[in-house]
Amino acid sequence: MIERPFHTPGKAADGGLLSSPKLNTPPDTAVVVGASLAGLMSALALSRLGLHVTVLERSDRKSRTGAALEVSEGLLERLTGRHANAGTTVLPTGAQAWTDVHAGLRSAAEADPNICIRSPVRVAFVDQDERGAWVVAEDGQVVSGDIVVGADGHASVVRRHVAPERPDAKFAGYLIWLGLVNEQLIRSRPWPSQLAILYERDYCLNAYYLPGAGGTFAVGKRRIGWGWYDAGQNDLLRTSGCLVGDVVQRTIRPDRIPASTFEKLAAEARQIWPDPWREAILHCIERREVIGTPVAEYMPERLARGRVCLVGDAAHVPSPMTGKGFAASAQDALALAEALKREMLASGVADALGRYEGKRLKAARDLVLSGQSFSHSFARN
Ligand SMILES: Cc1cc2nc3c(=O)[nH]c(=O)nc-3n(C[C@H](O)[C@H](O)[C@H](O)COP(=O)(O)OP(=O)(O)OC[C@H]3O[C@@H](n4cnc5c(N)ncnc54)[C@H](O)[C@@H]3O)c2cc1C
Known part of the structure; x- marks a missing residue:
């Protein structure tokens, strides 16, 4: 459907903008x-x-x-x-x-x-x-x-x-790996609080419980979300076209993330992150259910x-x-x-x-x- 403006945008003959009765009327x-x-x-x-x-x-x-x-x-x-x-x-x-x-x-x-x-x-x-x-x-x-x-x-x-x-x-110089998994698929004991913000090596991990089906927060029926801040992937963002110059173009999707990157993330996760977050991250990596969003500011x-x-x-x-x-x-x-x-x-x-x-x-x-x-x-x- 082609919709036309309610008026024809234009200029008066002297180059000034055309006057109109709509000038000070409330917007509809x-x-x-x-x-x-x-x-x-x-x-x-x-x-x-x-x-x-x-x-x-x-x-x-x-x-x-x-x-x-x-x-x-x-x-x-x-x-x-x-x-x-x-x-x-x-x-x-x-x-x-x-x-x-x-x-x-x-x-x-x-x-x-x-x-x-x-x-x-x-x-x-x-x-x-x-x-x-x-x-x-x-x-x-x-x-x-x-x-x-x-x-x-x-x-x-x-x-x-x-x-x-x-x-x-502008690109802020790092990306976030994001994943989400049903808690029932994770065998490790639950984290004692709703949210964890952890720093290890050059990384930061935000991991949290989200409600499961029907909005429940019952233990075992929630979802686990995680965001892994990583400043070591800027070359990948550039070669994949997700970053051009210092302007973010798009999120990197699983089919564009190299197997070697997934393997490195899995190895790092095994070493540095505690369960249940480690298990949740590895679950998402194994199933290639991870996206990487370059952070802009x-x-x-x-x-x-x-x-x-x-x-x-x-x-x-x-x-x-x-x-x-x-x-x-x-x-x-x-x-x-x-x-x-x-x-x-x-x-x-x-x-x-x-x-x-x-x-x-x-x-x-x-x-x-x-x-x-x-x-x-x-x-x-
Ligand atoms: C990875 C990530 C994690 C985040 N985590 C948090 C968090 O924990 N807490 C928090 O409060 N906030 C968080 N945020 C920020 C939060 O999601 C946003 O600030 C908020 O949702 C507002 O987004 P928005 O609707 O302005 O933009 P967007 O969600 O980006 O939506 C823009 C919309 O415009 C559409 N669009 C774009 N260009 C055009 C066009 N030319 N024509 C027509 N449509 C167009 C797009 O398709 C899209 O639907 C996060 C953001 C990111 C990227």
């Missing part, structure tokens, strides 16, 4: 680029204000294997303004697997009549004038709204419009420009070692909706997005900075 429509966690949370928060939200997502592939997120109590209710009732979507709280959080947010967004998710649509370009903003997809379709929200992750296309002077997140100077703004990893990329990227994305979504409330819009949409930036920029910079202190001590070139 938003385009969100990216249907991952930050995009879905922003769509839900904007729908709460009565906006019609079109979410554009380039792919259906979701594989943040093993990553764990902390979901605060009542988050979905704060985003939607609705209380959870029987029959409505419930977002599990506490430490959760990335895929479960995504599934919960996705089903809440799909049930919302103000939100339309379109996929696959890969956005190539963003622009705006005084009357509106629009995205152009790779297939040529144009989708416009009163605002555009970039929730398109660390390699954001929307960031090129908002911060063209510094558009790219982005320190923002700005979060908004005119009618276009950034949320989540498009806005700020802290090291995963902070464990706060998801919480920061939720704060972005809530702050964006607060700034766009009707009673706050007397001075126009661009001013509202400027207020959003004022509310979130310092906290986002502080978060990235806190991750950089780990990265600087850990990374290798």
Whole structure:
């Protein structure tokens, strides 16, 4: 389906932007680029204000294997303004697997009549004038709204419009190997606490229990997630094309990880990591159920420009070692909706997005900075 902008973006004969009655009116429509966690949370928060939200997502592939997120109590209710009732979507709280959080947010967004998710649509370009903003997809379709929200992750296309002077997140100098396994497949005694953060040789291991089927935390029925920080794989990232210059291109998947790398990781794991984490890691390595995500970082100077703004990893990329990227994305979504409330819009949409930036920029910079202190001590070139 080809969708045209609600107006024809253009310039007046003197080169100035065309004036329009929409200038200071409240926004009715938003385009969100990216249907991952930050995009879905922003769509839900904007729908709460009565906006019609079109979410554009380039792919259906979701594989943040093993990553764990902390979901605060009542988050979905704060985003939607609705209380959870029987029959409505419930977002599990506490430490959760990335895929479960995504599934919960996705089903809440799909049930919302103000939100339309379109996929696959890969956005190539963003622009705006005084009357509106629009995205152009790779297939040529144009989708416009009163605002555009970039929730398109660390390699954001929307960031090129908002911060063209510094558009790219930079490689932080290390990767994380990630895996996930059902606890019932692991024979070793359980770890005495929910989470372990261990340092050995040049490595760091974060390992944790995640709920099993039906959300249970019963011993033996949980899942074990692990993230192994490794700064010794930068050559592999370059030769596999996952890293070009200092810009991260993609995660390395099991079929691109050489057998010799798996063997070396298995040998290291046997020597240095204690059970049950050792057994969980070896289980994943034997089955080739491991991915390696190069870590990127982005320190923002700005979060908004005119009618276009950034949320989540498009806005700020802290090291995963902070464990706060998801919480920061939720704060972005809530702050964006607060700034766009009707009673706050007397001075126009661009001013509202400027207020959003004022509310979130310092906290986002502080978060990235806190991750950089780990990265600087850990990374290798
Ligand atoms: C390995 C790893 C471990 C992590 N661990 C933690 C943790 O323990 N705790 C924590 O709080 N946070 C963690 N994070 C961070 C956290 O996952 C993110 O901060 C949070 O999920 C917000 O992500 P996002 O939605 O902004 O971006 P993403 O999840 O990257 O989503 C971006 C979306 O935009 C889509 N997209 C991209 N470009 C386009 C385009 N041109 N057109 C259309 N769609 C597009 C993508 O397909 C994707 O769906 C981790 C991150 C990583 C990488």
